[in-house]
Amino acid sequence: MMAGTFDVDLVRKDFPILDRRLAGDRPLVYLDSANTSQKPRLVLDAVDAHYSWHNANVARAVHQLGEEATAAYESARAKVASFVGASSPAEIVFTKNASEALNLVANSLASGLAADPRYRLGPGDEVVITEMEHHSNIVPWQLACQRTGATLRWFGLTDEGRLDVSNLDSLINPRTKIVSLVHQSNILGTVNPVAALVARAREVGALIMVDASQSVPHQPVSVAGPPVAAAPAAPDDTSGSAAGPPVAAAPAARDDTSGSAAGLGVDLMAFTGHKMCGPTGIGVLWGRPEVLDGLPPFLGGGEMIETVTMEGSTYAEPPHKFEAGTPPIAQAVGLGAAVDYLSGIGMANVHAHEVALTAYALERLRAVEGLAFIGPDVPVDRGGTVSFTLDGIHPHDIGQVLDEQGIAVRVGHHCARPVCVRYGIPATTRASFYLYTTNAEIDALADGLEQVRSFFG
């Protein structure tokens, strides 16, 4: 598919799995991309070519294959850096997934090993998260607070599925050491007003991290821009590398208030490869150079050291300081290819397509009797992840009957159980979209839900 245009039918030809037929020769309707995305041929070929022709360990072999593998691995780092607007590849730490990236920061802060007190958690310190976090941005902080005596606090949610920031100034206060929040909720679809929290964090001198696992794959996200004390004066179109105009202009124009593309101005950002057309087993932690310098190591081992004696060790410079052991080399190469693929299509195009899909889905699903959205029911400051309940029919049953029609959705609490508790439900059904999703697939979902209703009605 060529840059500068966006044609979902052409995009779909890049993904072999979308040709699958199942459930009695029905076409696959894959609406579970927030769980994991499908992989384009370009990525599959890049991983295959790496193992077939260039396989060796990185950063330690003097032979040609070792140099090729190292170059491929470091080139992937540079591609990822450029994709998120980092000023240097050294700001990109490869991890196993976003969870590991979040755990890395929580554990480094909790270790108490940092020379600079900004990077040490202790009694009296506060950590601020939100009620809409994935468990991976809750549990590491609970553990860190248990270890250090720090206090965990969180933003609540409004009935509409938005972050309740009415107590912003008291929640983020001079005792706050770090604020860690999700950019786009994996269950509600909500895109959070990061800029407001960044501004407050700056006022009190707290670190701020975003979990961008659900935003980096779907919209232009840039970490560029200096940390600023006031809310950034956001230019609203910084799609930058994206070629060509957005396709669906109307809803897209309403969705640009999240500050997403303008440069988040945060200190740390975690995301994962497999949700953005890349392989599993590769995640990313981006950090400002001074923050990565200040944080002590997380995992110890080979390649993260400068020198080792039996009495003690000194450490490599970031990012290698945080990459102990043989890294996910082929996975990084695959992620680099995924970044090439997405950049070729243009993240502004991807975003515009998903905004249009989301508007269509909200309208189409609203017409299903007994359906209630969990999360924003308007296509404003939200991504293409739509959770709902249906008439007291349990999501497991919904998912099963949809599966019999070849429709793949996720059911359950989506690793965000506090959100389900907040809205008094045991679980939701979640449909999530990506660049290869079509309106026809949303029609199939709506029709499928009618069948679910008649089956259990």
Added chain:
Amino acid sequence: MSESLYQEIILDHYKRPVGRGLREPFDAEAHHVNPTCGDELTVRVRVSGDTIEDVSYDGQGCSISQASASVLHELVSGHSVADALSTSDAFSELMHGRGRVVPDEDVLGDGIAFAGVAKYPARVKCALLGWMAFKDALGRIGTLELLKESS
């Protein structure tokens, strides 16, 4: 569609559960959850001598988990502890049989309708939720009895 999984008998038990609701008195209770989907069941047992006088239950979850609890009530209430345990074992064997175990209707009654569930590994846990809670509660009575005897 779904016929092999959602047998009419299962849907009947789901829509019109038998013996649902927590009752007093009871000798022990167990609360089990399925952490992957949030299904929950509380099961109470009342035992007199070696007879299970009553199994009462309440909870929330998918049709499979809730219907299975209804069948549990039907199959074990009023039966001996030994019979209940062997029924429970037979149901468990059926569920872990990957669709290759032929169920005995004399033992499992309406439970045979769950044979199709065994072909869906993700749903086996749902079908077993109430039964696991039941066995757990029975085990607790055992503990209580021992405590009574030793005091």
